Amino acid sequence: MSSLLDGKEIHSLIIHTGFNLNELTCSALVDMYAKCGDVSSSAQVFREMRTKNDTISWNSMIVGLAKNGYAEYALQIFDEMSHTGKVVDGRKIFNSMINDYGVQPRVDHIGCMVDLLGRWGFLKEAEELIYKQSFDSDAMIWATLLGACRLHGDDSRGRRAANKLIDFDPQNSSPYVLLSNIYAASGNWSEVNSLRMSMKEKEVAKFAWM
Numbered sequence: 001m002s003s004l005l006d007g008k009e010i011h012s013l014i015i016h017t018g019f020n021l022n023e024l025t026c027s028a029l030v031d032m033y034a035k036c037g038d039v040s041s042s043a044q045v046f047r048e049m050r051t052k053n054d055t056i057s058w059n060s061m062i063v064g065l066a067k068n069g070y071a072e073y074a075l076q077i078f079d080e081m082s083h084t085g086k087v088v089d090g091r092k093i094f095n096s097m098i099n100d101y102g103v104q105p106r107v108d109h110i111g112c113m114v115d116l117l118g119r120w121g122f123l124k125e126a127e128e129l130i131y132k133q134s135f136d137s138d139a140m141i142w143a144t145l146l147g148a149c150r151l152h153g154d155d156s157r158g159r160r161a162a163n164k165l166i167d168f169d170p171q172n173s174s175p176y177v178l179l180s181n182i183y184a185a186s187g188n189w190s191e192v193n194s195l196r197m198s199m200k201e202k203e204v205a206k207f208a209w210m
Contacts, residue, residue: 023057024056030057042060059092062074107135111141114129127145127160149161171202171205
C-alpha cells in the first residue's frame with residue numbers, strides 16, 4: 001500500500017510540475033500501478049498515452065493485466081496492438097508472456113498471434129505456430145490463417161487451412177469459397193472447377209455465384 005501511495009504522489013508531482021509525460025515515463029507509470037495491483041489507474045494511464053510506439057508500453061499493460069488476473073482484457077489489448085502492425089513487438093510480448101511471466105497461451109492468444117502474423121504476410125510462421133501448440137486448434141484459428149492466405153495469394157497453405165476447416169465441418173461451404181477465391185485470383189481455374197465438383201459430390205450447399 002505504501003508503495004502505491006508513493007507512486008501516486010510521484011505521478012501527481014509529475015503532472016503538477018509540468019514534467020514531460022513522454023512514452024517512457026507513461027510506461028513506467030503503467031508498470032508501477034500494475035505491480036501495485038491498481039489495474040484501473042494503470043489502464044487509465046495507458047489509455048491516455050498519446051503514442052505507443054515501443055514495446056515497453058504495450059508489454060507493461062498486457063503483462064500487468066495478465067499478472068493481476070485480467071486475462072481477457074490483456075487479450076483485448078494484445079489484439080489492439082496486433083492491428084497496429086507491430087509484428088516484432090507482438091512476437092516479443094507473446095514470448096515474454098509465456099517465458100518470463102508464465103502465462104499459458106490459450107486458443108484466443110494463438111488466434112491473435114496468427115492474425116497478426118498472417119495479416120502482414122508471415123504465413124509460414126503463423127502456420128508453424130498453430131502446429132506447435134500442445135492443445136487442439138479450433139476452426140477460428142484455421143479460418144484466420146485461410147483468410148490471410150487469401151489476402152496474400154498463398155494457395156498451397158490456403159489449401160491446408162481449408163482442409164482443416166472442412167475436417168471441422170464438412171458441410172460448411174466457407175472454406176471452399178475462400179479457397180476458390182484464392183485459386184481464381186491466380187487464374188487457376190482447374191482447381192476452381194475441382195472444388196465445385198468436390199462440393200457437388202459431398203452435397204455441400206453452395207453460394208449462387210459458384
